[in-house]
Amino acid sequence: MQQNFRLNNIGLINRDKKISFKFNGKSYFGYEGDTLASALIANGVHLVGRSFKYHRPRGFFGAGIDESYAIVQLYRNNETDPNVRATEQELFEGLEAKSVNCWPSINFDIGAINNFLNKFIPAGFYYKTFMWPKSFWYKIYEPFIRKAAGFGVASIKHDKERYEHKYEYCDLLITGSGPSGLASAYAAAKNGARVILAEDKPRFGGSLLTSEVTIGNQSGIEWANSIITKLKQMPNVTVKNRAQVFGYYDHNMLVMSERINDHLPKSKKYSPKQRLWYIRAKEVVISSGSIERPLVFGNNDTPGVVLSSAAKEYLKVYGVLVGRNPLIFTNNDSAYETAIEFKKNGIWPIVLDTRSNPDSEIIDEAKRMGINIKFSYVVIAAKGYKKVKSAEIAKISEDKKELGQIENIKCDCICVSGFWTPTIHLASQSGNKTKFNKEIDAFIPSQSKQEETTVGSANGVFTLEETLKTSFAVGHELSKKITNNDNRLPVPQVVEKKSTHHDKFWCVPLPKGKKYKRFLDFQNDVAVTDIELALREGYRSIEHVKRYTTLGMATDQGKTSNLNGLQLVSSIENKIVPEIGHTTFRPPYTPVTIGAIVGREVGKHSKPTRKSPMHLWHEKNNAVFVDAGVWLRPRYYKQGNETLFEASKREAAHVRKNVGVCDVTTLGKIDIKGPDAAELLNRVYTNAWMKLPVGKARYGVMLREDGIVMDDGTTTRISENHYHMTTTTAQAANVLSHLEYYLQVVWPELKVNVVSTTEQWAGAAIAGPKSRNVLQKLFPDTNVSNEGLPFMGYVEASLFGIYARIFRISFSGELAYEVNVESDNGNFMWEKIMEIGKEFEIQPYGTEALSTLRIEMGHVAGSELDGRTIPYDNSLEGLVSKKKDFIGKRSLNRDAFVAKDRQKVVGVVPLDKKTNIPEGSHLVQDANAKLPNPKLGHISASCWSVEFNNPFSLAILHDGKNMIGKKLFALSPLKNKSIPVEIVSSHYVDPKGERVRS
Amino acid sequence: MLHIKCPYCGMRSQNEFAYGGDASVKRPELNKEISDSEWDNFVYLRKSLRGKHLEFWHHISGCRQWFKVQRDTATHEIFKTLKPNEDI
């Protein structure tokens, strides 16, 4: 199959390797080294999509990241990626891509009717039309806009690819491998600096790949290759291609996305698809180059209208012609390079130059080659719907207002050049106060805020000689600051063609009676008339104009459109561009995949998973796990076909009448040592701690300074100056930080050290009337009788030769013990408990039964200590010392906290003794009161009381103290329930607490 | 991401630290009689400064020490970091 637009003898592609691919279902082939865009153009395919608003036909406009048209849906290895730029996507065997934004097909697009209605879709149309009535938005307007407008389709499948994050440090990060990047990287590397050189494209060299210059005794491209080869061999240099530095953040942190496998049919084994680099650089050299600006004329969005630099790149890199009958429309010298390349390859271009009589070396050369050049000429409009067929051209007067000698000439592409816009995004993101340079009609970096220097055309320097000179100097100076070396390299001699000034003219006036659309933003279909309308309607700030018209808001972020938009606003407003200022540049400079941002933190890896040393035993014994903070805890142990409800009832009931064991390893544990340990506890807990004897535990409550309960737990005095504190599973980390804060910042005079020992101890709670029998058999040499180890007592003991700590504390309200051993012995302890407990029919119980047991006992936990309650609310006021001061005490005097009708925890029982009350239900006086129904309280925790065999809940209730015996309603609009309830004491089971002391 | 100099460990990235609030606030001494408004100031009232701000950070994924940072809230420039007992 012949490729009509491919040349045989030019380009950097590998013609020995053919690659087949599909576009919109049709098979084509290209060569190794092609992009999807170059391969399609080689095959004569110019229609690749439809525009966002009017669904106008879209072709290719650029050859790289600036592409605003050729966005495709990509299919690779049974996965699909939306919004891939065809100009960046390298061709691989079996690649498949489809157009987006057109339905039902690219050649017949229903949305294109918008194009004929377009006078009804001016700027702000969506804002004005889809505003009212409000209720229409979700149901009618939004789905309509989404269906008609959406770009690609995100896959809903799990992404099987791997994405990685990497953290890196360097002396110099250099963003772009054009002449300025290569020179500064080489100069800095030779001076001993650690350098990272990042290139977005697969090939290094930037403009040197396509320019006709000589550096030293080499061509530009040979010089680029030799520098890259040398850099790659240096141990202090990292060179990355396919790597885009897209964000410049605080303190010289930059983020780069590296596409490692996107150019291959499938990712290599053990290799991530993409990698996100977080790079902390001492100095940053921005060598990101510049992007050619379009010229604005009628129908300038027609497929076949391309940037002149892109046409040159397709030709010189890929051997591809964007057309065989090219018209070149320019206001500056650089398009002549494109014209000369066409001519050298046997194609006769016509050049229209807006300038009347420019004089420079390159224009002379074009003239010598016999190229047809028309000065003071413009393109008024492109003709043709799906591809340029001809152009309406005219002579333009010196004042650029009058058009004359209008004629139609045949052409199959129009290569435009409206001069160059430095890529200042990274500099601007870093906080650089950019300034407008009138010479080049564009912004360039100025005052740096961070350690950043911009070189080359990104800094508005457009000659190679000056670029190399300054870049070698910058590389040397910056590296010298860091390494103190002074190894200066000679700057090579440059041969390049001299250019003359560009024409400040860029927007062709409409001839009388013609209403051609002249586009500024090609992806979002923003035309000259839209900006004019926005200004007529009173928008002045460029940020507002941007949002109202959507100029520069598409996936290309206005890379080609922003500056023309600014110039238009400035000419209408009669202000100079710098007064208007540019819109803020924000990361990312180019789109980044969600996969790369998320990295490995997906699914199970999205947070760490902590498992107790007994986890495997739980797994083997049919535990069903639940996330408790970062821990996995057994929720219940399933027997047969039991449901969660049945299993938790069985487990809880077994504890009440027999004995159960629960893994409590997850409780936070803090080891506290030092002569002032008791003093610290006395200050952080609300109750008194100075007189706790060695070998005793005490329950404590700690507050925040605002009087709200922060956490509760028991602390045990292990020896004279040694305490063991427990916290709730959820608050463990916060409590440690809290203690450290007071010890390091507020009371540094206290001689105390604290350290987390949560993971050092494995814990098992043995609870139930027969727990002492189990304990006695576990520790035959230890006196665990009620006298030997009374309630809140502590002993150290030997568990078959292993050191163990026994705490007689109880969360379940039954006679209970907690045994701790070093984590490595956790499983041994657990198996011993199960083995010895067999005789007493011991059963493991999970968190659900644990909840049931504590709720019916009225023990408050996280659902009551919810960051909104004080000790009184939790019936813990008895633990608040009147004598001593402690953290948060002063706040407890607040009027609301001492109000007579202050909220308090109560028990709640449904009148029918059957209906479960959903947690979160509101308690109200009258179930049928007018909304909003005054809320008296809320249900904080619910369970099935195994003691009474009916539902029981805890609630935080207004004036709870005086509500016992009252009848209220529990309302749950979410579950559509209204339940008559009675308020009872929160201590539903064993209100006197006799069992724990038995 | 900020680059913060822990006075004990040196330069580390922000993701090793936790922010810990205004460091110019001094907790009233224990057992000292103070007015409601003084206590209120201590517990609740904070300046929301634009500019130089003295604040606590906690090196939670490092040495676990609390320390002071003088930072510009608008530009994120860090001028100085200090141990908790040191003053600017």
Ligand SMILES: [Zn+2]
């Ligand atoms: Zn540290």
